[in-house]
Amino acid sequence: MKIAIIGSGHIGAGLARAWASKGHTIVFGARAPEDAELSTLCKGIGATAALVADAPSDAAVIVLAMPFAALDEVLRVVGGLDGKVVIDCTNAVERGPHGMTLKYGHTTSAAEELQKKLPGAHVFKSFNAQGAENLANPVYGDVRAANFFCGDAPEGKRIVKGLVEDIGFEAVDVGPLTNARLLEPMMLLWIAASKTLGTRDLAFKLLRR
Numbered sequence: 667m668k669i670a671i672i673g674s675g676h677i678g679a680g681l682a683r684a685w686a687s688k689g690h691t692i693v694f695g696a697r698a699p700e701d702a703e704l705s706t707l708c709k710g711i712g713a714t715a716a717l718v719a720d721a722p723s724d725a726a727v728i729v730l731a732m733p734f735a736a737l738d739e740v741l742r743v744v745g746g747l748d749g750k751v752v753i754d755c756t757n758a759v760e761r762g763p764h765g766m767t768l769k770y771g772h773t774t775s776a777a778e779e780l781q782k783k784l785p786g787a788h789v790f791k792s793f794n795a796q797g798a799e800n801l802a803n804p805v806y807g808d809v810r811a812a813n814f815f816c817g818d819a820p821e822g823k824r825i826v827k828g829l830v831e832d833i834g835f836e837a838v839d840v841g842p843l844t845n846a847r848l849l850e851p852m853m854l855l856w857i858a859a860s861k862t863l864g865t866r867d868l869a870f871k872l873l874r875r
């Protein structure tokens with residue numbers, strides 16, 4: 667599957683490495699596609715890079731892996747992304763008086779606001795509530811970490827589930843896009859646990875009987 671990833675930092679590069687190793691075709695959308703570090707990354711995994719505006723053209727899946735602050739700038743150039751699956755990995759956070767806080771919550775979510783801006787696209791939320799290190803190895807002992815995703819389009823769900831599993835996670839469908847209201851704060855929980863436990867080597871797991 668052809669996947670355009672906007673951003674080639676911790677999350678973008680981590681997803682790209684894992685997906686390229688599973689045979690997916692990766693094109694990074696970048697502000698500077700000729701950048702030396704990005705070129706080395708592309709060469710290493712067999713990916714290509716293009717300007718942000720051009721990367722999505724024939725990709726079935728678009729992954730937003732840049733800072734939330736860059737979202738409007740990215741949306742201005744990528745167009746409506748009609749019919750495409752859009753996986754939103756961003757975390758819409760702001761500095762509050764008591765530290766990091768969510769820009770949206772309770773009655774909407776960043777992912778739902780994104781869907782409003784891209785009415786013809788199939789927006790999903792995933793990969794936001796864990797550290798990027800997990801993308802290189804989401805298996806703890808013999809337990810696969812969970813990666814939650816939510817979104818509305820049935821065919822999109824099948825695609826996103828497969829992509830989450832291709833990273834090596836257990837893919838957990840947590841329902842419609844409105845549940846991004848629950849998924850987005852989980853990132854703050856992950857950060858809080860990471861701080862108190864003093865490690866980024868951690869991930870969520872859902873136990874079932």
Ligand SMILES: NC(=O)c1ccc[n+]([C@@H]2O[C@H](COP(=O)([O-])OP(=O)(O)OC[C@H]3O[C@@H](n4cnc5c(N)ncnc54)[C@H](OP(=O)(O)O)[C@@H]3O)[C@@H](O)[C@H]2O)c1
Binds near residue numbers: 739
């Ligand atoms: N790091 C984590 O553990 C983690 C976990 C879950 C979710 N997230 C979320 O994932 C997103 C990416 O995080 P990250 O840690 O991967 O960030 P990062 O390492 O700082 O990488 C950010 C990437 O976004 C690109 N970018 C910045 N502004 C851009 C713009 N206006 N247009 C296009 N590309 C732009 C940067 O490209 P340049 O080289 O041009 O600057 C860079 O490739 C964030 O929203 C973050 O909240 C991060």
